[in-house]
Amino acid sequence: MEWFDADGYTVARAVVQRGVAAVYVVAFVAVLRQFRPLLGEHGLLPVPVFVRRVPWRSSPSLFRWRYSDGLLVAVGWAGLVVALTLVAGLPQAGPPWVPMVAFLVLWGLYLSVVNVGQVFYGFGWESLLLEAGFLVAFLGSDDVAPPVTVLALLWWLVLRLELGAGLIKWRGDPAWRDLTALYYHHETQPMPGPLSRLFHLLPRPLHRVEVAANHVAQLGVPFLLLAPGPVASVGAGVIVVTQLWLVLSGNFAWLNWLTIVLACAAVDDRAWAAVLGVVGVDVVAPGGSAGDPPLWFVAVVLAVSALCVGLSWFPLRNLLSRHQRMNASFNVWHLVNAYGAFGSITRRRTEVVVEGTRSADPGAGAQWQEYGFRGKPGDVRRLPRQFAPYHLRLDWGMWFLGLGSSTQLRWFVPFLGRLLEADRPTLRLLAHDPFDGERPRWVRARTYRYRYARPAERRVTGQRWVREDTGLLIDALDLATVARRR
Template identity: 65%
Template sequence: MDLFSAEGYEFARQVLQRGIAAVFLIAFISAANQFPALLGERGLLPAPRFLARTAGRGIPTLFRWHYSDRFLLAVAWTGAAVAALLVAGLPQTGPPWLPMAAFLLLFGLYLSIVNIGQTFYGFGWESLLLEAGFLAAFLGSNEVAPPVTVLFLFRWLVFRLEFGAGLIKMRGDRVWRDLTALYYHHETQPMPNPASWYFHHLPRPLHKAEVLGNHFAQLVVPFFLFFPQPVAGIAAAVVILTQLWLVLSGNFAWLNVLTILLAFSAVADSNLSVLFPAVSFAGPDPSANPVWFTVVVLAVTTLMLYWAWKPLRNLFSRNQLMNASFNRWHLSNAYGAFGSITRSRNEVVIEGTLDDPGADARWLAYEFKGKPGDPSRRPRQFAPYHLRLDWLMWFLALGASGGSWFPVLLQKLLDGDRRTLALLRTDPFAGTPPRWVRARVYRYRFSTPAERRADGVWWVREPAGFLTGPVRRIGA
């Protein structure tokens, strides 16, 4: 086999291709379920208006020529179908151009959605998925060995993701430097999961050990991804284990799952054979890479190396950017998360009433799927699915501006809009539009074990004012 081919990485390729395709499948289903209500023709931030405002800016998207909710759904379900075929491994059984075409199609379709998604798609894991999907297109099919350069581009992606996150923490909040970040994080993270309460109540010395371990995993381990085996495989195992810890303790959409998948680019078949000696991880003997495939992969590698300069410089900049794209294709990005940790948790709770506002009015709360609401309701597990409105509500409670979409959300609730209500867990009025709505702010904290035993609550909350006073339907 030539130097261009990476023998002994067949399992890594299968994990990368099928796993990334599975995340695309989730992302396209999420778009089909949520995009029309959030960004559709009658959404909170209508995409047609955005397209009209940005005409001539060269934003790559299929919707530049036409947008309709029906076309959006066609794009989303087409992407989901192609992703499902890749998860099943069917295109990979053909020549190398077939999975290449399939992944590039996924990349183009999802890029079209992300680039008109505005604030509801302004998350780092959107760019991460796009970059991962683009690289996966050049891993080849079962007929050829995976290219060495593409596997190293995946490792460079993991390096930027992990090392960038580690640096942003050390440059950001002092709680990362004094190792106290996890005194607060599990309680104040955007969307706690069923285990977050238990993680929050772990002993504080263990929390400090967790932060120290995180610094080691993000600031030291990534360099070893580029070492020969078995060192690279051990480094990948550390990344995978720390990301699994994050999966267990919170809901971060597909960020952690995708990072785990990407880390497999440094896991050789020989690493797995040591752990599972009775299992054969070798695929069929691949043929020599076609000349055209070698040329294409080397051209893409050269392009990605050219684009690598800006994110590399960003890593060592005093003004390091977090989750930034340096080109309109969302390739070779800067990553990072939780550079600062909030010490307390505010939540915006939307309430409605069928009465006139006053002392005797009966206000009922809308419950969101992933946000804390009813203190007696245990947090749910949603990741790797992404609840976009719930995440924006968390940012709203932190003081982020919701002026462009939040008043529209309130009006949609006053209209009893079915698509909007489908984004929520419960409608307290069972489809009957309320006469008034308002947005209250509560200060939440996890209950103590004693409060949990006595009252059966996961949260304790107290009023902290109003974000929006009573509002009625426009024109009513």
């Protein structure tokens, strides 16, 4: 079936299927480690409260049937095990319905999590992972050639992802148009990495070159994915290189890694052979020569492809709109979404620092001690760690809180209450508890202006950050006060 088969993309299929499955592994590990203290029965934003308030048609989820922390753990482990089998390539060795079912299980389980995840799961890369997982379900197994329509939909996904990010920048903050955005971004991004300060300290002319190169990579290069073989492979290569640059300069959960995986869908087998042959690796198409696809598989793939083409009208219209939406899902199934990032650039970094004291009186004589978070800046001497592709949801929420987001206060006051209770699941989300599991009497939140230490300051003080106290966000609270606020 020549019009249906893309025989020259068998390596690309293997890379994309296993790569997307690997990101699902990371996502389900995060579910098992973070979901219960954030959203569980006794979480900061409990799912049972949410599902009573929001109708099913607005957020379909397995947890509409019932929610329990035990069921959540079962969902997390089921997703993790299925994803690991796909990383190992076991379902892909069978008939095409086996990987199809496996990926649809991942999509359904993670959709159930995202649709009740509220602000802690309100990120564009959640929708990206769901859309990617749904599409790769229809790439088939080693028994058949990859369907060309599904590959085209993956190319369209990467085009939307990159072009959406480029257009939202060009239409948004003028700092992107005058090429000054990176004067600030490496310092004010949500989750700096170990090299972010070095990127920030690069000469400003080089920052301008970075921004200009970003515009080319996001506004022009993605169209190469739609060109014939070698040109598309070159375009994919440029996207991979630019995404690796972003991996080095910050922590953006799995956004960059998943983009790299999806861009590989445009690299044909000849390009893989040419690139890997340089380092002495022979490329052999997985599964050998593929047979004709079963008619049921052709019918299902064409039906799904037609559905996705129809749904593409909404993100296409969004791309062309002067009022472009960033990271928008146009249906509750998170299929064929709109993407974008950093349409505006923060010029100053404000960090919320949480403190506690055992003093009976929280007044002037109290000794306040800071809680330490895993990823967000706190200790001015600490080197930020590389967490991506893992997603620290609490730390990202703290960044939005520092921007003045009122929606984050819905969970932040309960969070302070959990600290007053010395709640162990909540404390495990942190890097440092100054009270070693004991209860403080009072907690409060202060705000600080953070900036990177200049080289001379770093040599003198040993600090990576310089911070300035900008006042109280929330004054001292005890358990009785928190209870009244709930």
